[in-house]
Amino acid sequence: MIEVRFHGRGGQGTVVASILMAKALFQAGYFVQSFPLFGVERRGAPVEAYLRWNTRKILIRTNVYTPDHVVVLDPTLPAAVDVSRGLKPGGWILLNASAMPEDPAVFASFRLAMVDATRIALKYALGTRTHPIVNTAMMGAFARVLEEPPLDAVVHAIREEIPIRPEANIAAAQEAYESVVFLRPNVGKGAQPLSLTVDSSAAL
Numbered sequence: 001m002i003e004v005r006f007h008g009r010g011g012q013g014t015v016v017a018s019i020l021m022a023k024a025l026f027q028a029g030y031f032v033q034s035f036p037l038f039g040v041e042r043r044g045a046p047v048e049a050y051l052r053w054n055t056r057k058i059l060i061r062t063n064v065y066t067p068d069h070v071v072v073l074d075p076t077l078p079a080a081v082d083v084s085r086g087l088k089p090g091g092w093i094l095l096n097a098s099a100m101p102e103d104p105a106v107f108a109s110f111r112l113a114m115v116d117a118t119r120i121a122l123k124y125a126l127g128t129r130t131h132p133i134v135n136t137a138m139m140g141a142f143a144r145v146l147e148e149p150p151l152d153a154v155v156h157a158i159r160e161e162i163p164i165r166p167e168a169n170i171a172a173a174q175e176a177y178e179s180v181v182f183l184r185p186n187v188g189k190g191a192q193p194l195s196l197t198v199d200s201s202a203a204l
Contacts, residue, residue, distance in 0.1 A: 007048060022051055069092040070087050091110050117137035136169040
């Protein structure tokens with residue numbers, strides 16, 4: 001079973017992203033769970049959502065405390081929230097970011113990837129200039145980094161579930177899929193230092 005925790009802020013579509021990824025994974029043949037954890041329910045407040053998938057029926061019904069991977073939709077959250085809390089060593093952290101983290105040592109035990117989902121959302125006019133909606137871009141990046149679900153399943157979920165400007169959201173997901181930068185594809189002995197080079201062979 002694979003467990004993923006999503007971190008975002010209210011208004012970015014964090015919960016919707018986890019639900020749509022569950023739908024895409026279900027279409028790909030997995031058993032899935034997706035559910036949110038809300039704190040202060042207002043725009044800009046930190047939000048968590050969880051996703052599980054497995055080839056067998058999922059019986060557990062708890063929050064995700066030790067995720068295999070983490071997805072961070074807001075670039076300011078790592079400075080305010082411990083996004084790596086409970087993350088299993090070697091897990092992926094996928095960041096919405098336009099530049100390398102200021103303190104990459106924080107992520108030393110994990111694999112790290114990033115995509116500028118904010119830029120992509122603004123390009124396709126998703127949300128507003130002050131509050132871009134980055135969830136579909138992050139879905140495309142998710143599919144690239146974790147190699148699940150197939151991008152076609154992500155596209156299908158967006159087309160079926162997002163009634164407003166589905167083609168723009170699909171384009172954002174597709175561009176993000178192609179735009180992921182792998183900052184640290186491997187960890188442990190012999191791991192390479194952080195660099196802003198794309199490693200297209202990096203995989204889960």
